Amino acid sequence: MDFSKLSPETAAIIEEHRKKGHEDSFSHSGFADVESLFSSPDPDVRTRVVFTLECREETDLSEVLDDGIEINTDFGNVRTGIAEVGRLHRLTEHPGVLRVSVARPLGRHMDAAAPVVGVPQFTKRTGLGGKGVIIGVIDSGIDPDHPAFSERILRVWDQTVPHGGGFSYDDRRRKPGKYDYGAEFVKPEFGEIKDTNGHGTHVSGIASGSESLYKGVAPEADLVVVKVDYNNLSAHVIDGMRYIFDVAEEMNRPAVVNISLGTHMDPHDGTSPMCVAIDKASGPGRVVCCAAGNEALDDIxxxxxxxxxxxxxxxxxxxxxxxxxxxxxxxxxxxxxxxxxxxxxxxxxxxxxxxxxxxxxxxxxxxxxxxxxxxxxxxxxxxxxxxxxxxxxxxxxxxxxxxxxxxxxxxxxxxxxxxxxxxxxxxxxxxxxxxxxxARGDMTVSSPGCSTSAITAGAYTTKKYWNDSGGHRRGIEDLDLGTVVLTSSRGPRRDGLAKPDLVAPGVMIVSARSRDASFDTKDVVDRLHVVDSGTSMASAFVSGVVALLLSKEPDLDATKIKERLRYKDRSQIPGSDPLSCGHGLIQL
Structure with a gap:
């Protein structure tokens, strides 16, 4: 075992597992990203970890793969997989392997918003609504029966279905391509899919809801949704992104992937496995949008x-x-x-x-x-x-x-x-x-928002009041319109690169409400809609804008899109600076 190729937490898991065995509470229950799946008396078989692997571009791992190591996604120099703890040494001994890391958990970070950035004017001028584009959403799932998404959900990969034995696929629950966990649901069979958190349904509605009153930015785009597991493991998010781009390639369509999730357990310089994977996957017609995070005031x-x-x-x-x-x-x-x-x-x-x-x-x-x-x-x-x-x-x-x-x-x-x-x-x-x-408030943009290729969004205020389902006026009195939200995470990256790239509407955004999720009464607008705030909403908004641009020019990449968007002069945003608003408010 070459410990120099292991991330610190991976090394600790392996070492304590080796010394104390599977039942040791400090080494195993202390880590949310260790999966104990089997009831074999052999501790090396009972404990598996989800991992990311960084290696040289053309590394061939076939010689080290066995029954205890599975590779899920291959991004050239970034791989993801699941392995028994006792088999990880085989990866570290390969000369092409640079680093093995356990997957880390990620946290989840329209009526008034769209006119501020020129969406209605753009759609009226061009007649575009995102038709032909796939918006991929990696989140808590989606309510497939919500009228905002009628007939436009193409596929859902539910990663929360347990791994391992005992799971059989049927006509409605298919094997998700090359991945050996979770289940794929294909239009129109979505009966088992639920979004009990509501976050995924809400951001999907912002990006592509098709209702008349609370219309999303790109209401004609189709959706491919990946429901991540309860820990939102980074390796599974990478798998979800690859899956969405594979579906888009199969259908010969451009795609934008929204990731409103993030972690701070990395170097914040764009070199984490998730950031590298996004850089590798991005290109013409393949764009990723990320939330900056909401931690500028949290002293983290x-x-x-x-x-x-x-x-x-x-x-x-x-x-x-x-x-x-x-x-x-x-x-x-x-x-x-x-x-x-x-x-x-x-x-x-x-x-x-x-x-x-x-x-x-x-x-x-x-x-x-x-x-x-x-x-x-x-x-x-x-x-x-x-x-x-x-x-x-x-x-x-x-x-x-x-x-x-x-x-x-x-x-x-x-x-x-x-x-x-x-x-x-x-x-x-x-x-x-x-x-x-x-304590500082800068450098609080989370990963994968630190990815060089990602379009990373902070949150801007376009609305401060709403009426709940009981007709009561709700709002935040001391919230200033036309400003960057104080909680919106600030840049730059640790290496000095500017992030976030821009800001977009992300406060008091009314969007689709999942029927299977519970919400505070004050946030419920009506039976179908709920209000929420944060850079998650801003990222979804940007994803919708990207879909509009891709529907006109399907070969645009992230660099060209950043240049294409006409940002308003940041001096028009009171009290803002490049650390909080990047190039300013997104503008079509």
């Missing part, structure tokens, strides 16, 4: 400059309210070598952890215990094989039960090698809040 990001041997202390709180598995990642130049220590706040840092040796049978992490039953694992591997920078990965495990409360920790950083200041960029998820003076 911090920045520290470590000067010489002086210790820099970064304070943060960890709350188990979002779950007892809490993650934090930090990145700094691969030319430097910092030492780190994690303590409870108020305690001095002791036993600083260097870059840990890794390679054959060596996993680069140490485990810690804290008062109240809290545990931590701190990984400090050598330089990442893809971007060549160093990562500090911290996994906190809160005690089980209702008695667990928020705790405060301190990350101690020092640079014993020299006096040069070393910048460390940090991000947290699932309950992390950084404290002053290191």
């Amino acid at each position: 990001r911090a920045e520290a400059v470590v000067e010489g041997p002086k210790i820099t202390k970064v304070h943060f709180s960890a709350s188990p309210s979002a779950g007892n598995r809490i993650f934090l990642t930090g990145w700094y130049s691969g030319k430097e070598r910092l030492e780190v220590c994690l303590s409870e706040r108020g305690e001095e840092g002791r036993n600083f952890q260097k870059i840990l040796p890794q390679g054959e049978n060596k996993a680069p992490y140490l485990s810690y215990g804290f008062s109240g039953g809290w545990k931590a694992r701190v990984s400090t591997p050598g330089a990442d094989p893809v971007n060549h920078d160093h990562e500090i990965f911290i996994f906190l495990l809160a005690p089980e039960g209702h008695g667990a409360s928020e705790r405060e920790f301190t990350l101690h950083l020092k640079n014993p090698a020299g006096k040069k200041g070393v910048r460390v960029d940090m991000w947290g998820e699932k309950g992390i809040k950084f404290k002053e003076p290191h």
Whole structure:
């Protein structure tokens, strides 16, 4: 086993599984992305992981594949698959493999909106409504019986159908192409499909709803929907994108894929597997739109400059309210070598952890215990094989039960090698809040919105009031119209590239309501419609605009589309700057 080719969390899963076996609660129940599927007494068979694999472009993996390793999607230098933990060593031993990473969970991030960006004028002038274009939606599913999508849903891949034995496909539930999990439903047989969350139905309606009052941007486009599993695993999102583009190629149509999902557990420089996969898949008639995220005010990001041997202390709180598995990642130049220590706040840092040796049978992490039953694992591997920078990965495990409360920790950083200041960029998820003076609101665009090729959207305000189903006027009094929403994630990327690319309507957007989802009464407009806000809505809006452009010029790519859209001067957006609004408000 070559641990230098494993992401920190992958190395930890393998090492602890090897040492303690399948039943160890810290190594397995602590990770939402480990799937225990079989009841064999052999622990290597009982535990499987969904993974992404980065390798050299022409790498042939046929010689390492066996019954314990499945490859699902092949993007040249990015592959996805499912493997038994005890078989992963076969991948690391292949000379063409650069990095193996466990798939990471992603979070889910029109009546007044369309006129602001010129949609009605464009459709009246051109007569285009997206006909002939496929809009792919990777999300929580769709309500196939909603009148907004009448006769325009072509296929649905439901990835939430359990993997493995016991599942048989029939005429309505087909095998989804080359993928060995989930089921494909083809028009008109969608009877088993449900969207119990409602997010996917809502964004689909924004992009392509066909009702007269709350019409989507491209009401004549057809839909291909991928319902991702409950964790929205990154590898499955990559598979979903490939599936949509394969369907479009089969039908000889252009396609735009909307991904209103995101994670902060990556380097934010466009080199994560999801970002690389989007860059690889994008091209003429193949466009991906992503939500920037809604974390600009959430204190999930911090920045520290470590000067010489002086210790820099970064304070943060960890709350188990979002779950007892809490993650934090930090990145700094691969030319430097910092030492780190994690303590409870108020305690001095002791036993600083260097870059840990890794390679054959060596996993680069140490485990810690804290008062109240809290545990931590701190990984400090050598330089990442893809971007060549160093990562500090911290996994906190809160005690089980209702008695667990928020705790405060301190990350101690020092640079014993020299006096040069070393910048460390940090991000947290699932309950992390950084404290002053290191908390920041910039660099909060999530991945895959950090993809170079993706059209990444922030949220703009076009509406602040609506009437609910009871006739009550609802709204947010202190929300300013014609502005970028304060919560809309800000750029740039960690390497300085500008993101988001633009902003689009994303506040108080009325769209399709799934019949199988539950909503707060105040958000329900009527039996068929609900209101929602966020960059998810903005990304869906941009996807609809892209579909309009592709219906006229089906060979446009993301670069040309970005140039084609006539952004309004950002000076027209009060208080905005390039970090929050990119090139400004999208304009047809």
